[in-house]
Amino acid sequence: MIFLEELTIKNMDEKLSELFKSNNNFEYEYISNNVEETKKIGKCFAKYISKGDIITLNGELGSGKTVFINGLASYFNIENDVCSPTFTIVNEYNTKDFPIYHFDVYRIKNSDEFLEGVGTDYFYNGACLIEWGDEVILDILPKNTIHIDIIKDEENKEKRIFKIWRKL
Numbered sequence: 001m002i003f004l005e006e007l008t009i010k011n012m013d014e015k016l017s018e019l020f021k022s023n024n025n026f027e028y029e030y031i032s033n034n035v036e037e038t039k040k041i042g043k044c045f046a047k048y049i050s051k052g053d054i055i056t057l058n059g060e061l062g063s064g065k066t067v068f069i070n071g072l073a074s075y076f077n078i079e080n081d082v083c084s085p086t087f088t089i090v091n092e093y094n095t096k097d098f099p100i101y102h103f104d105v106y107r108i109k110n111s112d113e114f115l116e117g118v119g120t121d122y123f124y125n126g127a128c129l130i131e132w133g134d135e136v137i138l139d140i141l142p143k144n145t146i147h148i149d150i151i152k153d154e155e156n157k158e159k160r161i162f163k164i165w166r167k168l
């Protein structure tokens with residue numbers, strides 16, 4: 001069963017630590033009103049990731065996938081290393097404990113092309129953040145993948161809904 005809970009800056013730590021510790025289904029929603037708030041949730045998220053975690057970021061161009069990863073990287077003081085891997089498919093950033101693999105699979109056709117050209121070794125060797133993951137390689141992602149859907153607001157240019165979910 002999936003239950004929807006609201007994520008606020010205040011309860012974010014508690015909820016995210018629960019999400020990473022447990023093996024349950026989850027669905028949280030968080031409203032970001034601007035770039036800084038998106039970076040904040042990314043930075044908070046960063047505390048809990050470790051080697052072997054797979055996180056997909058899904059949402060149209062300009063929704064904030066890379067901004068989120070930038071905020072996440074700021075927790076490790078490596079935000080200046082972050083750039084969009086649209087043409088390279090994967091960037092590697094090093095933290096003290098494990099590498100972070102930042103993917104953008106927008107230019108990949110499907111999971112067969114991903115398996116041939118990239119492979120799944122990255123999934124075990126570091127923490128993987130995959131822009132466009134659900135759109136392109138959903139069928140080869142492990143069940144415990146954490147999905148982040150970012151939905152833009154039609155009226156407010158700076159508002160985004162972040163839906164963080166896992167369905168086992």
Ligand SMILES: Nc1ncnc2c1ncn2[C@@H]1O[C@H](COP(=O)(O)OP(=O)(O)O)[C@@H](O)[C@H]1O
Nearest residue numbers: 032033034035038061062063064065066067158
């Ligand atoms: N609340 C918000 N969160 C994230 N980005 C925002 C927000 N409001 C406006 N933006 C803008 O939207 C764009 C998001 O870009 P980016 O993260 O590169 O998108 P994506 O990687 O999803 O294509 C940036 O230009 C950023 O300034």
Ligand SMILES: [Mg+2]
Nearest residue numbers: 065066084131
């Ligand atoms: Mg991007």
